[in-house]
Amino acid sequence: MNLPNAAIEQIEKRLPKVVDARTHGIIDYCHAAFFFGMAWMCRKKEPRAAMAALLTGGFILVESMLTDYPLGVKKVIPFETHGRMDAAFAGASFMVPKVFGFEGTTAANIFVGNGFTESAVVGMTDWNSEQARAEEHDGGFAIAS
Template identity: 35%
Template sequence: MNAKPISPKMHGLIDYALVGSLLTLPSILGLKKTVRNTYAAEGLALLIYVALTDHPVAVKPLIPFPVHGKIDPFNVGQFALQSFLKPFRKDKKTLLFNLGFTALAGITVLLTDWNGPTKTSK
């Protein structure tokens, strides 16, 4: 039995939800335009990367799922580090959103079964 409860399919669905949150929540929360633009760019980049990863909900499975698993920690680290940038650090709402997003993404990475079934391994 695998101790990691998040399957590749669930990871892909969570990633799409995270993309959706990056593209919508900063505006709903009324975050500053520079922060909203940063999140929009990150969300679009993440959408392409997620859609092209080999998992059951992929659009075009080009990136092997284990490779996605090696890249994800760098993405999480990048979100953590941006907490120190002035537009994120100086606004409490922005900082809390960024820290929460980083935590959710990090927990998802830690709990994912990187060897589970993908779109091409069925």
């Protein structure tokens, strides 16, 4: 296990579970908007970073819209599975600058910071609480079996 992933695992285990499903959804949509904004800001000076940010924002938006939490649109991804996807995404954020070829730039630092921030959100989210399950069925958000 590499150092960033080991750090992520420790962060996730030790944080208090204070983020509920609805709050996590709000964070997700803000997260997607952040990366779309980053794509716009980087489009001329850092086109590779802009493409990575655009793909990241798109991934986060689609994942959010398909999750079975209160702000999901078509609830096909269980909330707990969303959490595992977020954890994997946090680890992958460290590799994005190398894969897309913009290492050593300010944009690369944003992706590294995102890895740690995403880890903190994953670590503070209560993925399997009774409250999270109850919210999945509140206000017409029932999940079809």
